[in-house]
Each structure stands twice: as structure tokens, then as C-alpha cells.
Amino acid sequence: xxxxxSVKDIDSLPNWVSEARKLxxxxxxxxxxxxxxxxxxxxxxxxxxxxxxxxxxxxxLGMEVMVMNFGAEGWQLEFEDGAVMNRGKSEHxxxxxxxxxxxCDIVAIRAFASLTDKEKDEAEIVLNxxxxxxxxxxxxxxxxxxxxLQALAxxxxxxxxxxxxxxxxxxxxxxxxKALPHAVxxxxxxxxxxxxxxxxxxxxxxxxxxxxxxxxxxxxxDEEKALENADFVYVKNWSSYSNYGKVLSQDSDWMMTKEKLxxxxxxxxxxxxxxxxxxxxxxxxxxSLVIEQANNxxxxxxxxxxxxxxx
Ligand code: CP
Numbered sequence: 001x002x003x004x005x006s007v008k009d010i011d012s013l014p015n016w017v018s019e020a021r022k023l024x025x026x027x028x029x030x031x032x033x034x035x036x037x038x039x040x041x042x043x044x045x046x047x048x049x050x051x052x053x054x055x056x057x058x059x060x061l062g063m064e065v066m067v068m069n070f071g072a073e074g075w076q077l078e079f080e081d082g083a084v085m086n087r088g089k090s091e092h093x094x095x096x097x098x099x100x101x102x103x104c105d106i107v108a109i110r111a112f113a114s115l116t117d118k119e120k121d122e123a124e125i126v127l128n129x130x131x132x133x134x135x136x137x138x139x140x141x142x143x144x145x146x147x148x149l150q151a152l153a154x155x156x157x158x159x160x161x162x163x164x165x166x167x168x169x170x171x172x173x174x175x176x177x178k179a180l181p182h183a184v185x186x187x188x189x190x191x192x193x194x195x196x197x198x199x200x201x202x203x204x205x206x207x208x209x210x211x212x213x214x215x216x217x218x219x220x221x222d223e224e225k226a227l228e229n230a231d232f233v234y235v236k237n238w239s240s241y242s243n244y245g246k247v248l249s250q251d252s253d254w255m256m257t258k259e260k261l262x263x264x265x266x267x268x269x270x271x272x273x274x275x276x277x278x279x280x281x282x283x284x285x286x287x288s289l290v291i292e293q294a295n296n297x298x299x300x301x302x303x304x305x306x307x308x309x310x311x
Pocket of ligand 1: 142269
């Protein structure tokens, strides 16, 4: 495998999940695989889980890790071909990506959506800039439109927790005071398309995700109806896609409560705003899987890095 950019790079989800679960049982089993190899983690945005879990995964494989908060500490990058760089941007992606490639064997990038320019966000200029100009494999640590490491960790968590032949899984929008990207929801939808499940997306009207991603996924605007007999409820806020990046509703009726959750397991990628997105009783209760999802980020990253190192 050359790069891990989206859920579409997973050739067999059951095999990857099974391999990740084996790594979880014995994280140091392949410690010599990454010996003498280095990964650079470049962050254009904040992180807790992605940073620590990807670092941990690389260390479990015997790799050296270099981390840079590129957004705060790096030169401001220019991505446009032929740009006259007489303004704020000091370095072109052409040089930056080639320079980074000399210092490490894999580069992992976090670069969120601007939520102001749909065309630019969908072009994934930062991630694809590194793919185009770096000479080493690139891993997506959450880009404008995708968070495939999170989706893989979610698949591992569901596999561990599932007791049904065909579970009912609901992706439920929740309110949030800020405009958030679509990346987590997009990758969760794509991951569900690889699973045998009764999958339903529920959100207020106007919050439809990119139809090229949701394809024929069931959408139910009545949350109560969508949640009936759910086994897993994945709660996430995202901003409007059609009215790009706008917050159209902060309706607190969409906050997940213990009552609405019923007997389902609760999932969220974290970080989460308590008593806005989900009430305390859910997060503090036994049905919440959020801490295990975060734990599984290590083994999701480890299976990805292992496959890259092996190829
Ligand atoms: N879920 C997730 O990606 O967490 P961080 O933003 O803290 O990395």
C-alpha cells in the first residue's frame, strides 16, 4: 500500500479489523518492522487522540517519530502552481514536501476543511499537495473531507462490541455552537458501506451530507423513528454541506440523551461538548464506547503503518 488517504484504501475491512485486533493483543509483536524508519506527523490543526495514537502506533512498530505543529510553527505554504509569492506565504508545497521526504519514510498530515471554499476543500490541496510532491507514503490524519483512521478505529470498536448478525447503526447529527467539518461523518458513512448493517443517517433538513458520499444510504429526518431498535448510535455534528459551512440549527432537541439512546451503544469520535452534543448520563454510563474508540485509534494507525512498511 502506497498511501492511506481514505476508507477506499482498505482492500478488505474484515481482514484489517482482524489484524488490528491481533495487534491489540500483542502491540509489540512487529517491533522490528519499523526499526531504522521514521514517521513525520505534520499538524496544521489541533489534536489529542490522533497525535498520541499515531505516535504510539509508530513506536509499537519500532519507528522513530517526529512531530511538528506545522500550522503554528511552519512557514505558511503556497499551493498554487505558478504563484507569485510576494505576499504572506513563504514556502511552496513543491519544496516543503520534497524536503520532508528527505527526513522521514512516511509522512502523516492533518489539515482540516476551511468550510469557506467548498471547491478548495474538496480539492484537498494540503493532503494532495503532499501526495503529489512528496516521494514517500502519505497518511491522512484528517483532511478536509475524510478521517479514515477514525473510521477504521470505529470499525474495530463495533466489531468488538457487536453481537448481532446485522446490527442497526444510526449516524445521528447533534447540535454544536461552531461550524464543524464533514470529515468524520463522511468516513463513517463510507466505512458503513463496507459493512453488513442496517444503516440510517438522521439529521435536520438542510444537513444532508455530500450525496456522492452517502449514495443510497437511508436518510430519516425523524430522529425518534431512526433510533428505533438501534444497536449502535454514532453521534456527530457537522455543518451544512449544501449551504456550505453554515450552522443552520442549534436545536437542543437533537442532543443525545440516555432516554433517546435506549439500549444502543453510544459512539462519538471525541472531543465532545458535554450537555450540548450529548448529556452527561450517556457519556458517564456503561453504554458509551468513546474511550474504547479512542483506544482503538492506536491499533487502526498501527495496522495502516504496518501495511505501508510491509509494502
Ligand atoms: N477524534 C480525533 O481525531 O481526535 P483529535 O482531534 O483529538 O485527534
